[in-house]
Amino acid sequence: MGAADGFQPIGYGYRLAYELRAPMERVEGGKHFVPRTTPTGPPRP
Secondary structure: OEOOOOOOOHHHHHHHHHHHOOOOOOEOOOOOOHHHHOOOOOOOO
């Protein structure tokens, strides 16, 4: 989920991930449509 999403706060993403028991990655600088705003995704170690 994009940390810079002006449409939906990131807290909703954390809640959804918790409810689904799914992992969630915070994408710094990503907005609401992460594949479009940050096509490379989160940085990998």
